[in-house]
Amino acid sequence: GQQLNQSPQSMFIQEGEDVSMNCTSSSIFNTWLWYKQDPGEGPVLLIALYKAGELTSNGRLTAQFGITRKDSFLNISASIPSDVGIYFCAGQPNTNAGKSTFGDGTTLTVKP
Amino acid sequence: EPEVTQTPSHQVTQMGQEVILRCVPISNHLYFYWYRQILGQKVEFLVSFYNNEISEKSEIFDDQFSVERPDGSNFTLKIRSTKLEDSAMYFCASTQTGLQETQYFGPGTRLLVL
Numbered sequence: 001g002q003q004l005n006q007s008p009q010s011m012f013i014q015e016g017e018d019v020s021m022n023c024t025s026s027s028i029f030n031t032w033l034w035y036k037q038d039p040g041e042g043p044v045l046l047i048a049l050y051k052a053g054e055l056t057s058n059g060r061l062t063a064q065f066g067i068t069r070k071d072s073f074l075n076i077s078a079s080i081p082s083d084v085g086i087y088f089c090a091g092q093p094n095t096n097a098g099k100s101t102f103g104d105g106t107t108l109t110v111k112p
Numbered sequence: 113e114p115e116v117t118q119t120p121s122h123q124v125t126q127m128g129q130e131v132i133l134r135c136v137p138i139s140n141h142l143y144f145y146w147y148r149q150i151l152g153q154k155v156e157f158l159v160s161f162y163n164n165e166i167s168e169k170s171e172i173f174d175d176q177f178s179v180e181r182p183d184g185s186n187f188t189l190k191i192r193s194t195k196l197e198d199s200a201m202y203f204c205a206s207t208q209t210g211l212q213e214t215q216y217f218g219p220g221t222r223l224l225v226l
Binding site for chain 2: 033035040041042043044045048088090099100101102103104105
C-alpha cells in the first residue's frame with residue numbers, strides 16, 4: 001500500500017520558535033491534509049490542500065502541497081505551549097472515496 | 113458546529129468476546145469510515161462505506177470485522193471475536209462527498225481486550 005514518510009519523528013523547541021515538518025511519498029496524492037492530535041482524542045483537521053503548489057495558511061500555520069504531488073510541509077510560526085501534540089500528515093489518492101493514508105506523526109514539545 | 117460522535121468512549125472486553133462500536137456521523141454526510149490507532153502508532157484505515165456497502169477495506173479488516181448502518185443515523189463496527197491485538201483507539205469519520213474532501217473524525221473509542 002501507499003506509504004508516507006513523515007519527519008522529524010519528534011521535536012523539542014522553545015516557545016516562540018518556528019517549526020517545520022514534512023511528509024514525502026513514493027506515490028502521488030491529490031489531497032494533502034494536516035491534522036493535530038491531542039492525547040486521548042481524535043485527529044483534528046488543521047489545513048487541507050487540494051492543488052499542487054498550493055500554499056495555505058491558518059493563523060500561525062502554513063502548509064504547502066508539493067509541485068510533484070508527492071510531498072507536503074507544515075510550518076508553525078511563533079510556537080506557543082498549546083501547540084504541543086502529535087501532528088499527522090495524510091494523503092488522499094484520487095481513486096478512492098476519501099480514504100486517507102496517514103504518516104507516522106511528529107510529536108511536538110514546546111518548552112515555555 | 114456539527115460533529116461526529118462515538119460511543120462508548122471506553123470499552124474493556126475479554127478476548128473472544130464480540131464488541132460493537134457505535135458512531136453517529138454528521139447528518140448530511142454520505143461517506144463513512146473506520147480507522148484504528150494502536151497506542152503510540154499512526155492512524156490506520158480500516159474500511160470505507162458508501163450507499164450501504166463497503167467501498168474499500170484494508171488488509172486489517174478481515175472476516176472478524178463487519179460494518180453496518182442499521183438506521184439513518186448510526187454506523188457501527190463489529191468485531192466478532194476480539195483478540196488482544198485488537199486493543200486500540202477506533203475512530204469513525206465521515207465526509208459529505210468523499211472525493212477531494214476533508215474527513216471529520218469522532219473522538220474515538222478506546223478498546224482494551226484482556
